[in-house]
Amino acid sequence: MADVARYAGVSPQTVSRVANEHPGVVDGTRQRVLDAMEDLRYRPNSAARALKRGSFQSLGVVLSGLTSTGNYLTLEGIVRSANQHGYSMTVMTLDEASDENLGNIFHRMSEAAVDGAILLLEIEAADELHLTRLPYDRLVIVDSNAAYRFPVVDSDQASGTRAVMDHLLGLGHSTVHHVGGPENSFSAAARADSWREYLVAHGRPVPEPIIGDWSAESGYRAGVHIADDGVATAVFVANDEMALGLMRALGERGIRVPQDVSVVGFDDIALAANFPVPLTTVHQNFDEVGRRCVEMLIRRIEGDSVPPGVDLVPTSLVVRQSTAPPWR
Template sequence: MTSGPPANRRNRHVSMADVAQLAGVSSQTVSRVSNGYEGVLPQTRTAVLAAMDELGYRPNSAARALKLGSFRTIGVITFSLAPMGNFRTIEAISTSAAEAGYAVTLIPVGPPTHGGVEKAFTRLEELAVDAVIAIMEVHLLDRAKVTLPRGVPTVVVVDSDAGDAYTVVDTDQADGAQRATRHLLDLGHRTVWHLAGPEDSFAAERRTRAWRETLEAAGREVPGPLRGDWSGESGYTAGQELARRADCTAVFCANDQMALGLYRALREAGRDVPRDVSVVGFDDTADSASYSPPLTTVHQDFAEVGRRCVQRVLDHLRTGEHPPGTSLVPTRLVLRESTAPPRD
């Protein structure tokens, strides 16, 4: 490395040329290092990075984006981080994006309304993003007056019926619900009750439809579903009604939190899980293995959902094509101790 820069250099904006002089390399080499290009000798890269650190040099991301045609940033739009599925999907997207050299900008939507969606997408005009991943029900996109920045590809998560118009990545909701329902029927239960999620949720609706179709295909009675709002408290409220029904011996819950509330209602009514009532959840949350008894549940591979989202985005950016279509991530049934054959 050459001798340090003049003192007055530290009192003005540090340029790439300053870094090059201090490191004893060309400005082109500094550019290659700052942009993460391969083909720079390790010792040269180390010298350039040391010079950047000594001078406090920070690459101009806006100028670099104009030159390269990329901000190396993906925007993620969502209503809330509260739902476990949203949180884990965003976590997986962030991990996969980082592995590909991209940052993630989270764009929250205030109220889950068409106006809220419009405002979120309008913000994209002000943000430096190369692509967008929208974690929301697609009907809000269709009905809102959304205008995407020109050339920004969009991947939609959580609406597998929208593949004719959007690039969609989703868990195979139907497959998971079918697995849960068939498992309970195979154990010998005459029918399976369902504690469903909110009516305005695509995931909840798809799980309910698959549960119903599985019972009908087996020639079984289809009880009226009870609904909750994904919370344990709503599962407890609905569970109090199910606990009063002597003919209820098996319940498929649309998520694990509501299953936990159902556990409480059954226990308070003196009904044992799984001796009196078998219970299957959906999600395979980190805590579900610690329920008492450990919960049989449908596993969602959120890491794979996030990986496929980022891969679709990278494919769009590489090819310049944004074809519609749906990619469904398979589920699997995790067998634990909350299900058993019905009592004679």
């Protein structure tokens, strides 16, 4: 800093003000200091600046993996919003959900000097992990039943599922079969619960759900089962990738979509409109989920009160060509 001050012909205090973006420096002087920094390849010490302002301008994200489309797209939204707010990101994956593993992740994250963290885990977090033992109180969680302890941001799973059921029963289907996500997934459980509650409330039969793992391969296996059973006229699939596998299995067995079986997915991934039969699905605004997580976490970092509870991001049904009235 002293070298920059001598080179620019100003005081070290002026260099400090420019480096920390303080107002009150004449434009010409500010530019002279910036030019000197560039010529001397000077960069402010980020650790020293962090100590001075009490913030590292860095956020952490812990997620259960990037193979899930929802996780990937939500992370993309988080990173985009963090960049807009001038925050850097530290991203770590939790291969196996346990208190010990999560504790180790947060220990490593504290060494990376983050101001707070977002948890994006494919688990029912409040039941399986002791989150209150973590070293951070600046936490925001995505898709969790921990809303009574922490701020949570979630897509409106129930509303999206009800829209699916309204659509399919409105077409005249007597009931709707379901291909669900993994049993330990909060979002999968929320969709399955809403599906079941809707059928019960409307006095319709509740078929035994088939459990998948979010992959197209598990959707294909579910499609084979549904084709062999030969009963379903409408299937609500918990994500679009499983819906793709299911539609392939039905097609290979001569079952037409939507003439013989209507299929609805969840997520509205970019490929959904370009399936061989464009997919009717629930649109999730992953970018908005990421934005709200970041803004909520920054509020906590800056000392604002953000009470526990859930912030629901609306979903909407996108009707395409994979649904139609039942043929029987």
